[in-house]
Amino acid sequence: MTVFTSGYFTMKEAEAIEYSRTQLNYFAPDADLTCKEIGDGNLNYVFRVVDEKSGQSIIIKQAGPVARISDEFKLSTDRNRIESEILTLQAKLAPGFVPQMFNYDPVMNCCVMEDLSDHEIMRTALVNHKKFPLFADHITTFMVKTLLLTSDVVLGHKEKKELVKRFINPELCEISEDLVFTEPFYDCPRNEVFEPVRDFVAREFWADERLALETAKLKFEFLNNAQSLLHGDLHTGSIFVKENSTKVIDPEFAFYGPAGYDIGNVIANLIFAYSNAKATIEDEAARADQLDYLTNTITDVIDLFIEKFNREWDANVTEQTAKYPGFKEFYLDGILRDTAAVTGLELSRRIIGLAPVKDIVSIEDADKRTSAEKTCLSAAKTFILERDTFKTGDDFVKLLKESEQKYF
């Protein structure tokens, strides 16, 4: 069977089975393979191949020739190389927090990896109001390890520059540059604004030159600041969870950028989950309980990040000038500033921009959805404009509560 080595084509389910049978050494020769395409993402086809006899299973993730988010984004399939390389690197830096990679195939532009079907997508789980008490601990370990240990603080600068080169990612970065940093902040035809908040958005966002200026500064920070090797798309749809396990997937947006970008994405998506819980849980005690869980998680993500960052820094810093008194604090301050800003950007873009977030659009009651959107957007603006003032987990939660009181 040489069809898989003679040139790229996008597979169907039957071909994914054939691929597993002929190109991989994973299943037994007499395996009874079935396959389902389970991709709900926007850029790839995801095949789950199961041996119905043994129960063993794998995931084959194949880059589509055109991003599925929209025909306007044309993406090369190089993103699958980036994904396989970074998963291998992340597995070394933060063992246990990413799916295991079995194979990368540069002809078919696919990678074969551990099946995490015993986990669920965190966004879905949170919209169903589940709790994951270990999540804050897990994700902060993942972030501190992957962000700090790939920076010039720790890595030899030549080695770091080679990584910068390997993970230059023009096409995926362009998506973020447009959708995160640009389109939400003017009346772009591609935006998908919920009609009841359109006036609010027009007044508070599109007419505000001060806000626009700050988003431009942040965009150039994203374009130019090669601080850490980011996941680059670390929302709750890129995280698989179960009670005692957290797995970060889909790192195809990876590149060297400001460390706070990943952290801000996590925080913003926890705020979406919070807004969903606030708007949709009828039972008062259950609602209070879920909201407490989510505010505690937000607080912990920030505070545990700071705690572990300080510990990892002290244990691993190699750059001589980074050891100068005051530099660690200066550096962490910058990360927290970027975290607050990106929290605001992500909150804005997934309400105003293309790709609205499920946590919000699944709120059926239009008034409550309006309240949820205004809460998020009002906080978003302050996160961006006053990004220098968020130094602890409490600071983040305090703003969320204040915004909520205005609009709920």
Add this chain to the structure above:
Amino acid sequence: MTVFTSGYFTMKEAEAIEYSRTQLNYFAPDADLTCKEIGDGNLNYVFRVVDEKSGQSIIIKQAGPVARISDEFKLSTDRNRIESEILTLQAKLAPGFVPQMFNYDPVMNCCVMEDLSDHEIMRTALVNHKKFPLFADHITTFMVKTLLLTSDVVLGHKEKKELVKRFINPELCEISEDLVFTEPFYDCPRNEVFEPVRDFVAREFWADERLALETAKLKFEFLNNAQSLLHGDLHTGSIFVKENSTKVIDPEFAFYGPAGYDIGNVIANLIFAYSNAKATIEDEAARADQLDYLTNTITDVIDLFIEKFNREWDANVTEQTAKYPGFKEFYLDGILRDTAAVTGLELSRRIIGLAPVKDIVSIEDADKRTSAEKTCLSAAKTFILERDTFKTGDDFVKLLKESEQKYF
């Protein structure tokens, strides 16, 4: 003759003639070629090959296998690829301000380029107290064109990222990271401090934790901020001048870094020339005249840069968010801040660090040399610590004059 295609070796003069005869189509078949190695730099061998019949001449610049600055720096010969590629790019962006490239040879690691023997090295000319009234105009055109037109303000972001990748330059950057940003600011054994200023340096530089912290911040800016495609080593030894012409050479340190790095290097080296003139010109009127020329040049370099930057920005900006009100001013402010900081770093490192500058070490009178060094170092410290306060050419000159009054 296949010796030149079968593998790299460092040429001697006779081989450079043979190379010109057999590998290039520049000279006539009956040319009477002579050659001299004229390199006074630290990284390369520079052969001037002349046809004594026609007077035609070329330069062959070959990367040595080991940097000549010190056996401790081992450099790959990739820097010659970088040099040839960037000279080609700079010739497009700023025509007339770089030598013409004729050939790049990746086997022999050499490039063949226009002979500029009718020009002289600007540092030598300034130490001989010559004047170049067009220099400020020329160098600001060169800097605005090469820095602004390679930035995300103007270039498509995908194209810019490809350039970032092509010009990642780990080895040459490491030299700057060590010699410019690190070693001068502690009692490094490799420093070459003039004995009469050792106490001053120990007290004002090595014992100052506040200064150390600022240098660490600036080092990380240099490591991470991929703003513009820099020359990377734009001192007066990298500039050929004659009355009506300015040619920037030796761009092997080129990489994407903070735009102010190039401008700060120019300013610092004009300050060295100023200090030399102050200390060595006996005749009062001649001294005043040369000092006036140099302060006017410093003022003009900053003010013409600002003027042309604004003009080029308005004519060429493509990035949508860069057009938001206030962003151009914010961006220029950052460049001027980095310019002041790098002026201070370069002044420090070529007095304290390895590679002392000829303008200063050629001052024979020890007292005057001490005054010159203290003037430069005192200004350097303020340029670094108060880098936010230098907004016009006058601001730069004012600090120079104040420092001079303290120490001369």
